[in-house]
Amino acid sequence: MRRILLPLVVLFITALLLAACASDDNANRNTTATTNVTPPATTPTPAAQSLTLTDRPQKIKDEMAKRGEQDEAAPSLRFVEPREGATVNGSTVNVKLALAGELKGYKPAKDPATGMGNHIHVILDNQPYEAYYNLDQPFELRNVSEGKHTLRVFASRPWHESYKNAGAFQMVTFTVKGGGDASKPTTTNGGQVMADNKNSANKSGNANAAASSTPTPPREGKDVAQSNASDIDAKKPLLTYSRPKGEYKGADAEAIMIDFWLLNAKLSGDGGEYRVRYSVDGGEAKFLDKWEPIWLKGWTAGKHTVKLELVDKAGNPVANGDYNSTSRDITLTP
Numbered sequence: 001m002r003r004i005l006l007p008l009v010v011l012f013i014t015a016l017l018l019a020a021c022a023s024d025d026n027a028n029r030n031t032t033a034t035t036n037v038t039p040p041a042t043t044p045t046p047a048a049q050s051l052t053l054t055d056r057p058q059k060i061k062d063e064m065a066k067r068g069e070q071d072e073a074a075p076s077l078r079f080v081e082p083r084e085g086a087t088v089n090g091s092t093v094n095v096k097l098a099l100a101g102e103l104k105g106y107k108p109a110k111d112p113a114t115g116m117g118n119h120i121h122v123i124l125d126n127q128p129y130e131a132y133y134n135l136d137q138p139f140e141l142r143n144v145s146e147g148k149h150t151l152r153v154f155a156s157r158p159w160h161e162s163y164k165n166a167g168a169f170q171m172v173t174f175t176v177k178g179g180g181d182a183s184k185p186t187t188t189n190g191g192q193v194m195a196d197n198k199n200s201a202n203k204s205g206n207a208n209a210a211a212s213s214t215p216t217p218p219r220e221g222k223d224v225a226q227s228n229a230s231d232i233d234a235k236k237p238l239l240t241y242s243r244p245k246g247e248y249k250g251a252d253a254e255a256i257m258i259d260f261w262l263l264n265a266k267l268s269g270d271g272g273e274y275r276v277r278y279s280v281d282g283g284e285a286k287f288l289d290k291w292e293p294i295w296l297k298g299w300t301a302g303k304h305t306v307k308l309e310l311v312d313k314a315g316n317p318v319a320n321g322d323y324n325s326t327s328r329d330i331t332l333t334p
């Protein structure tokens with residue numbers, strides 16, 4: 001009896017193991033293929049990644065379908081403040097914009113439920129953009145350093161894709177006197193150190209609400225890094241880096257958009273003489289010959305550096321101050 005039973009038990013266990021392996025295989029097929037090569041959390045450099053072009057994500061296509069004609073709009077921005085050549089006294093620069101043009105329902109506003117909505121990208125010097133939603137109130141750039149600055153603004157969609165019609169982009173140059181100092185903490189009027197600029201904005205919003213019967217939403221703004229204008233010529237080709245920026249999580253990290261603004265420069269695929277060269281993590285250079293966003297998939301978790309440069313047909317950099325070559329770090333969390 002035992003002679004028969006033992007081989008049977010061995011057979012049974014083998015079958016069980018095989019079944020377990022097979023189901024593991026199936027489970028892996030549904031997750032990313034890179035699971036095995038993902039480095040441990042302590043490794044600073046991300047695993048080798050192979051990026052490929054992919055379609056505009058379905059989520060965005062669905063959103064576009066719901067927006068009616070908005071994506072065919074031609075919004076036109078104008079600087080109310082600061083004006084070209086203005087001198088601003090003090091380290092807080094109020095940005096006020098007027099929006100006109102063929103709007104077709106386009107209106108910057110943050111949906112309180114989703115935290116999303118049409119907005120304006122605001123770029124001080126060549127810092128990463130800030131999102132500006134409520135044009136009824138100025139956007140406060142705080143702790144701006146003394147000296148000359150540029151401000152670039154352009155109309156954007158909820159998924160950060162810019163409008164590319166001529167009026168959608170504006171740029172001014174201005175000078176700050178008595179600007180902010182990076183070595184000093186930001187303070188309130190009373191001299192108290194503010195722990196968090198968001199909180200201070202909320203406090204002033206609440207104070208306004210108490211004074212009048214209609215609640216005033218907190219003013220949007222940003223405590224900016226120290227920077228100054230690059231020596232640029234507004235009549236020369238100018239590449240403005242927009243996306244990617246910041247942190248990408250979950251489904252948003254699957255396909256990441258590269259988007260930029262071009263002034264005074266037409267790309268070769270659009271009948272012009274320029275190209276946009278991009279690279280990720282210092283890898284192989286790729287070229288964009290049409291002015292439109294692309295989406296890349298295949299990103300690994302961790303930090304990545306994206307570089308965008310304006311070049312001529314021969315691949316030589318086209319300089320305009322130092323704005324035409326920009327690198328940004330992004331972070332992906334699965």
Ligand SMILES: [Cu+2]
Pocket residue numbers: 119121131156157158159160161
């Ligand atoms: Cu945006």
